[in-house]
Amino acid sequence: MKNIRERKIQLFQQKNKDKARLLISCPDQPGIVAAVSKFLYEHGANILQSDQYSEDPEGGGLFFMRIEFTLPNLIGQEEKLEKDFEPIGKQFKMDWRFAYAYHIKKMAIFVSKQDHCLMELLWQWQAGDLVTDIALVISNHPDLGPTVEQFGIPFYHIPVTKETKREAEQKQLKLLEEYNIDVSVLARYMQILSPEFVAQQPLRIINIHHSFLPAFIGARPYERAYERGVKIIGATSHYVTDDLDEGPIIEQDVQRVSHSHTAEDLKRIGRSVERSVLARAVVWHLEDRIIPYKNKTVVFN
Known part of the structure; x- marks a missing residue:
């Protein structure tokens, strides 16, 4: 039975090896979606799903975003991806994190x-x-x-x-x-x-x-x-x-x-x-x- 459990985990990891998610919360302001989308495009990622929510559409509230994407040969690129994203995070005062789907919780x-x-x-x-x-x-x-x-x-x-x-x-x-x-x-x-x-x-x-x-x-x-x-x-x-x-x-x-x-x-x-x-x-x-x-x-x- 342990082998069955291990094979299931390996199957999950293989299926999700190039998939990741980016979660963001920050003060609402113009340009967030454009900056994030451009970043992912320039790094060769393909966006699978993008969701946004503004707590106060009139301004002054918080903005939330979740993007799911694939990136070929993602494993091994994580550190560079996160380091490259840091300037965008600072620019928009983001609380952000990448979550890698192959990391089976x-x-x-x-x-x-x-x-x-x-x-x-x-x-x-x-x-x-x-x-x-x-x-x-x-x-x-x-x-x-x-x-x-x-x-x-x-x-x-x-x-x-x-x-x-x-x-x-x-x-x-x-x-x-x-x-x-x-x-x-x-x-x-x-x-x-x-x-x-x-x-x-x-x-x-x-x-x-x-x-x-x-x-x-x-x-x-x-x-x-x-x-x-x-x-x-x-x-x-x-x-x-x-x-x-x-x-x-x-x-x-x-x-x-x-x-x-x-x-x-x-x-x-x-x-x-x-x-x-x-x-x-x-x-x-x-x-x-x-x-x-x-x-x-x-x-x-």
């Missing part, structure tokens, strides 16, 4: 007992729709170990109690460092991460909250939604920050419900929404489609 998945979000990610990875290396799965319960290992992915059971939380997080962080993890996904991981843990992966932890935030923050949102008599339920995927369930939102979706649905019905319907919302958010992160700013995100999808 390493992912850690955190899960508790519920498997619906985990399985959606594993199925999409198996189908080739989730271009990542799922390096390991960490859980505070042993239940899903056999399922994960069927995919050839290491599974680590690290119990968490109030008394052992600090020690457990240290073990988890050591694993993330050992596997050189780029992004962690909380696939219904029913634990609140400490500020110390979050600080180790700023804007690189993606959570799924089983509510349409900002409504019903915290625990038992479906029960509270039922008690409130809501007519829609939803799910929210967001980056994790020190403020519980208040990090920058990446994706949301809803499903209509009625007075005839019980709290258990809401949970069942909600699981379907959760799995699709989380999967989309993870794909967009892996494809470098998200630019966080303030406590919001620009998502080019």
Whole structure:
């Protein structure tokens, strides 16, 4: 199974060996698109997709841009490409970065007992729709170990109690460092991460909250939604920050419900929404489609 996983990564890398993305945020001003397009043309790149967003089209706001391009024999040219771009970045006061698609991001998945979000990610990875290396799965319960290992992915059971939380997080962080993890996904991981843990992966932890935030923050949102008599339920995927369930939102979706649905019905319907919302958010992160700013995100999808 490990060989299957390795071959999948090699296939992803080969398919994307000449592809890269350029993400930009800067003060809005004339000439940005022209300067970037000219730069890529002069370096022999072919633009596949270009997306822009201006926070304030009348001027004075921020400008965001994502360009996906191919460049023959890209591997080995990265340092020169970035050095050559520096004058443009300084000219327009840009916050910018190149992301190389052949760098397959390493992912850690955190899960508790519920498997619906985990399985959606594993199925999409198996189908080739989730271009990542799922390096390991960490859980505070042993239940899903056999399922994960069927995919050839290491599974680590690290119990968490109030008394052992600090020690457990240290073990988890050591694993993330050992596997050189780029992004962690909380696939219904029913634990609140400490500020110390979050600080180790700023804007690189993606959570799924089983509510349409900002409504019903915290625990038992479906029960509270039922008690409130809501007519829609939803799910929210967001980056994790020190403020519980208040990090920058990446994706949301809803499903209509009625007075005839019980709290258990809401949970069942909600699981379907959760799995699709989380999967989309993870794909967009892996494809470098998200630019966080303030406590919001620009998502080019």
